Structure formats: structure tokens, C-alpha cells
Amino acid sequence: MEYEPIIGLEVHAQLLTRSKIFCGCSTTFGALPNTHTCPVCLGMPGSLPVLNENVVEFTIRMALATHCQIAAISQFARKNYFYPDLPKGYQISQYELPLAEKGWVEIETQRGPQRIRINRIHMEEDAGKLIHDEFQPVSHVDFNRTGVPLIEIVSEPDLRTPEDAASYLKMLRETLRYLEICDGNMEEGSMRCDANISLRPVGTERLGTKTELKNMNSFRNVQRALEFEIRRQRALLEKGETIIQETRLWDTGRNTTVSMRGKEEAHDYRYFPDPDLVAIVIDEQWIERVRGSLPELPDAKRERFMRDYELPPYDAQVLTSSKALADYFEAAVQRFAQPKLVSNWIMSELLRELKKDEKDIEGCQVTPQQLAELLELIDKDIISGKIAKSVFQEMYTTGRSAAGIIDDQGLKQVKDESAIESVIDEVLAENNKEVELFRGGKEKLFGFFVGQVMKKTKGKANPKLVNEILRKKL
Amino acid sequence: MSAIMREKITRSEIRHVAKLARLELQEEEERLMTDQMNNILSYMDKLNELDTSAVAPTTHAIRLQNVFRKDQVEPSLEREEVLANAPQSDGASFVVPKVF
Ligand SMILES: [Zn+2]
Numbered sequence: 001m002e003y004e005p006i007i008g009l010e011v012h013a014q015l016l017t018r019s020k021i022f023c024g025c026s027t028t029f030g031a032l033p034n035t036h037t038c039p040v041c042l043g044m045p046g047s048l049p050v051l052n053e054n055v056v057e058f059t060i061r062m063a064l065a066t067h068c069q070i071a072a073i074s075q076f077a078r079k080n081y082f083y084p085d086l087p088k089g090y091q092i093s094q095y096e097l098p099l100a101e102k103g104w105v106e107i108e109t110q111r112g113p114q115r116i117r118i119n120r121i122h123m124e125e126d127a128g129k130l131i132h133d134e135f136q137p138v139s140h141v142d143f144n145r146t147g148v149p150l151i152e153i154v155s156e157p158d159l160r161t162p163e164d165a166a167s168y169l170k171m172l173r174e175t176l177r178y179l180e181i182c183d184g185n186m187e188e189g190s191m192r193c194d195a196n197i198s199l200r201p202v203g204t205e206r207l208g209t210k211t212e213l214k215n216m217n218s219f220r221n222v223q224r225a226l227e228f229e230i231r232r233q234r235a236l237l238e239k240g241e242t243i244i245q246e247t248r249l250w251d252t253g254r255n256t257t258v259s260m261r262g263k264e265e266a267h268d269y270r271y272f273p274d275p276d277l278v279a280i281v282i283d284e285q286w287i288e289r290v291r292g293s294l295p296e297l298p299d300a301k302r303e304r305f306m307r308d309y310e311l312p313p314y315d316a317q318v319l320t321s322s323k324a325l326a327d328y329f330e331a332a333v334q335r336f337a338q339p340k341l342v343s344n345w346i347m348s349e350l351l352r353e354l355k356k357d358e359k360d361i362e363g364c365q366v367t368p369q370q371l372a373e374l375l376e377l378i379d380k381d382i383i384s385g386k387i388a389k390s391v392f393q394e395m396y397t398t399g400r401s402a403a404g405i406i407d408d409q410g411l412k413q414v415k416d417e418s419a420i421e422s423v424i425d426e427v428l429a430e431n432n433k434e435v436e437l438f439r440g441g442k443e444k445l446f447g448f449f450v451g452q453v454m455k456k457t458k459g460k461a462n463p464k465l466v467n468e469i470l471r472k473k474l
Numbered sequence: 475m476s477a478i479m480r481e482k483i484t485r486s487e488i489r490h491v492a493k494l495a496r497l498e499l500q501e502e503e504e505r506l507m508t509d510q511m512n513n514i515l516s517y518m519d520k521l522n523e524l525d526t527s528a529v530a531p532t533t534h535a536i537r538l539q540n541v542f543r544k545d546q547v548e549p550s551l552e553r554e555e556v557l558a559n560a561p562q563s564d565g566a567s568f569v570v571p572k573v574f
Contacts, residue, residue, distance in 0.1 A: 017545050018545050018546065018547050019545050019546060019547045019548070023548070024543070024546060024547055024548025024549075024550075025547070025548070025550045026547045026550070032553070032566065033566045033567045034553050034556050034557065034566065034567060034568070035550060035553055036550050037550055037551060037556050038548075038550050038551050039551070042551075042556065050541060050542070050543045051541065051542050051543065052542070052543055052544075052545050053542035053543065053544065053545065054545035055545075056542070075533060080494075081494075082496055083573070084568075084570045084573055130573070131567070132572060133572065136572075137571065137572040138562075138569050138570065138571060138572050139569070139570050139571075139572050139573060140564060140566075140567035140568070140569055141567055141568040141569075141570055142566075142567050143556075143568075268490075268494055270494065273533035275533070275534065277541075278534060278536070278538045278539050278540070278541050279532075279533070279534070279539045279540075280539070280540060281539045281540055
């Protein structure tokens with residue numbers, strides 16, 4: 001039987017506020033343990049949380065960017081459970097009245113563009129960090145992260161493949177980064193992802209039993225964990241066995257998911273409205289003010305790149321995949337107004353090198369102005385496209401300008417007709433047989449002569465002139 | 475009284491709630507809690523007699539909303555103070571029995 005995976009993601013994003021969600025402690029990463037704590041985030045009796053207004057502001061930004069409806073009234077709730085990283089015995093989160101619901105984002109899939117619905121976006125506080133002792137049966141608790149603001153973005157189960165899940169995640173990350181509300185770093189945990197996945201026979205409607213996957217700290221791991229889980233569930237279903245609803249942890253080292261048996265019984269969080277925090281009332285005016293302050297988002301930028309620069313959809317998609325890359329492109333085009341050519345060079349030469357070095361555009365030594373300058377030199381026939389590629393390599397590794405490299409290495413195109421003519425004479429003299437064959441009608445040999453001339457001039461002869469003069473001489 | 479009324483919360487639910495709250499109840503305490511909780515829940519029936527159809531649901535008795543603080547960093551506690559009440563610490567972190 002053919003099975004269809006049904007996947008939904010829960011994404012936690014750490015918001016880039018200066019202070020925590022309910023107190024003035026700093027959110028800076030990497031401080032000494034327990035130095036960013038106070039009575040509020042330590043959950044001491046008698047302390048009262050007060051909501052950081054930027055948390056609301058940032059959440060509204062994400063809600064608008066993902067086409068969500070923003071609740072006129074929303075409220076915090078207590079999620080009750082015991083764990084040493086949670087000093088109060090509950091996490092302040094949102095439950096019945098989240099800040100935003102019913103949104104969507106559009107992603108590219110192999111089946112064409114798909115709308116992935118967002119169930120809700122809510123605000124909550126992060127928990128602390130536990131470090132398990134290597135030698136003794138104890139754990140060390142650092143509460144610096146406790147109370148760092150998070151938003152949780154819950155999708156509907158609209159994803160159908162692990163690739164869909166990865167592109168949805170990338171889309172969210174892109175959006176969070178464009179909005180400048182989260183740095184989107186999965187490896188460092190500022191963006192975290194849990195997945196729900198079940199299988200059902202193709203063509204049927206009823207959802208199968210799902211498992212929840214945790215502990216995937218990179219895009220790649222999310223994809224691999226889902227691939228593994230699809231194989232595992234399919235194998236069970238094919239044997240006629242049932243799927244157990246459970247939480248499974250991704251084990252990167254062993255490339256497998258492992259059941260968290262026994263940890264599940266407490267899945268009864270006894271949510272109730274937090275009496276310490278008052279309702280958040282958001283009116284149209286507030287929403288419109290935030291809407292007005294939103295930067296151009298990936299979707300809109302992509303559309304604009306296609307319209308204003310007449311780029312194909314694929315180019316526009318790649319170039320807008322990060323704000324920095326889009327800015328790079330636009331800076332280069334400002335200097336050299338042939339967008340498609342700039343796009344070609346960025347997408348082929350530049351991104352290939354960056355990918356090889358596992359670097360972002362931010363770490364690129366070649367400035368957009370330098371790239372534009374190089375393209376200008378090709379455009380003015382000062383160097384050939386082929387030589388430009390090797391010049392670019394040199395620019396990429398040294399950060400030097402194209403003009404400097406060309407001067408140093410004598411790479412300027414030969415446009416002196418008499419010089420080209422004498423090389424052509426040489427070539428024709430050395431290849432009598434071919435000349436006769438050509439004149440006898442073997443036109444295909446023309447390319448051969450061009451090749452010989454280029455070889456003798458180390459690729460520096462102006463191809464147009466070579467063609468012209470060759471035609472004349474033959 | 476509780477014997478006459480339909481039970482609103484059962485003994486096994488009391489056990490479940492106690493477990494979630496990390497409480498270890500003796501048999502006698504379980505029985506007592508079941509009775510008391512049932513009484514409290516029965517009182518809700520009394521409250522339900524009120525017609526609240528014209529009253530908007532609320533979670534507070536006070537009419538306050540949108541209480542915010544500016545996103546500004548304030549000084550945190552000194553670490554000695556933070557750890558002062560900890561049953562066990564290593565001078566930097568709280569130390570707890572190993573979980574997992
Ligand atoms: Zn604090």
C-alpha cells in the first residue's frame with residue numbers, strides 16, 4: 001500500500017529583546033551561570049511578572065507577516081509541570097487565548113507552490129538549562145535562560161514530505177530574520193523545532209496515529225528525522241502493527257529516533273489563566289502601526305525582483321533567500337545595471353564558492369561594487385567572460401579588485417587588430433591541411449581555427465575580432 | 475452529603491492529580507480529599523445558578539489591561555543571593571538530584 005506522510009511542525013523562536021519577557025534581566029547569551037536572574041524569573045514567592053512590551057510588538061510582527069488574525073484580547077496561562085529547569089513549577093505560556101491564529105505561509109514544493117496554514121502563534125517564557133554531571137548523579141541548573149521570550153508557531157498538518165518541512169522551516173527562519181525579531185540559529189537553539197508525523201493510506205482522509213519528534217537541532221536533522229520516522233512507521237504498518245502515540249527523540253549519532261517511554265504520563269498540564277498577568281488588548285490602531293513598520297518581506301521582495309529586474313522566478317527565489325543576499329544583489333545592480341547578468345554571477349560563481357566554504361554572503365570578501373566592476377570590464381570587452389571567471393576566483397580568495405588583478409597578470413583582452421592578424425597568420429600557416437579542408441567546404445573547422453588562436457593568445461584575444469579577421473583570411 | 479450527590483471527582487482522579495502534584499496521599503487522606511473536592515465542585519453548581527449570559531467572561535476581578543514594561547535591562551541579583559536559599563549548590567549553579 002502507498003502511504004502519505006502528514007506532517008505538522010511546532011517551532012519555537014527566541015525573540016531578540018534586550019530583557020526577559022517578565023523581568024528586567026538581560027537576555028544576553030553566554031553569561032556566567034545564574035548571573036541573569038532575579039526574584040521574578042527565579043519564581044520567588046511574592047514576585048510579580050510584568051510583560052515586556054517588545055515581546056507583544058515582535059509577536060504582532062510575525063503574526064502579520066504570516067497572515068494571522070490577531071486576537072483583540074489575549075491572555076497568559078500557566079502550564080503546570082515539574083522539572084528542575086522550571087523554578088515556578090509552571091511555565092507562563094498562552095493556551096485558550098493565543099495572540100494570533102489562522103495564518104498561512106506559501107512555500108515552494110515539488111508539487112508547485114503550497115499554502116501551509118498556521119494554527120496559532122503564542123508567546124511564552126523559556127526554561128532554564130540543565131547540565132548533567134559526568135561523575136555524580138546530580139544536575140547543575142542555570143536559570144539565565146529562564147524567562148527569555150519565545151514565540152511558538154504551530155502549523156496545521158499541511159506538510160507532506162520531509163522536503164516540505166525543511167522549506168517551511170527555511171521560510172519561517174527567513175521571515176523571522178527579515179523582521180529582525182530572531183536570529184534563526186538552530187544550532188545554538190534560538191530556533192527549535194518539534195514535528196508531529198503520521199502516515200495514512202494514499203487517498204484516505206482519516207489521520208493515522210502520530211508520533212512527536214524532538215531534539216532536532218538543524219534543518220538537516222529535521223529532514224533526516226522525518227525520513228527515518230516515515231520508514232519506521234511504514235514498516236510497522238506494512239507488518240500490520242499499530243503505531244503508538246508517543247514522543248521520540250532524534251539521535252543524531254545513531255541516525256534514529258528513540259522512544260521517550262515513561263516520560264509521557266505527565267502530559268496533563270492543567271492549564272489555567274495566569275492571575276498574575278492581565279489581558280492584552282490589541283486594537284486596530286496598534287496593528288496598523290506595526291503593519292506600517294514592517295520591512296519588505298521575502299514574498300514581496302521576490303515579486304519585486306521579478307517585476308523590476310525582470311528576473312526569472314528561480315533567480316528571484318534564490319536572491320531573496322536572505323536579506324543580506326538580496327541587498328548584495330541590489331547594491332551590485334546599482335553599479336552595473338544588467339540585473340540578469342549580476343544574478344547569473346551571484347548564483348553561479350559567488351554562491352558556489354560560498355557554499356564550498358560553508359560561508360554566508362556576510363562573510364564574502366568580494367564587495368558588490370567589486371563584482372559590478374568585474375562585470376563592467378567584461379561588458380566593455382576589456383576581458384573575456386572566461387578570463388573573468390579566473391579573475392573572480394582570485395578576487396574571492398584575496399579580496400583584491402578586478403582591475404588590479406588584470407593589470408598584474410596582463411589579462412587584458414588583445415584588441416589590436418594587427419596583433420591578432422599576425423597570430424591568425426601563424427595559425428593558418430601551421431595548419432595547411434585544415435585550411436584546405438575548410439576551403440573545400442568543411443565549414444565546421446572554423447571553430448578549430450578560433451580555438452588555436454585563443455590558445456596562442458592564452459584566451460586574451462577579443463573573440464569578435466578573431467572571428468571577423470579569420471572570416472576575411474579564409 | 476456527598477454520598478447523595480453524583481460524584482464529580484473520583485478517587486482515581488484524586489490519585490492522578492496527587493501524582494501530578496508530586497503528593498503522596500495515605501488512604502485516609504485520599505478519601506478526605508475526594509470528599510472535600512467533591513464539595514468544592516458541588517459549590518460550583520450553586521454559582522452556576524447565577525445568570526451570567528450578559529456578562530463577558532473574564533479571568534480577573536480587576537479592570538486592568540495592557541500592563542507593560544519597557545524592554546530595558548535592569549540589574550539582576552548577585553549570584554550569592556541567588557544561591558543563598560539553595561539546598562545544594564556548587565557556587566555557580568543550583569545542584570539537584572539527576573533527572574533522566
Ligand atoms: Zn529576572
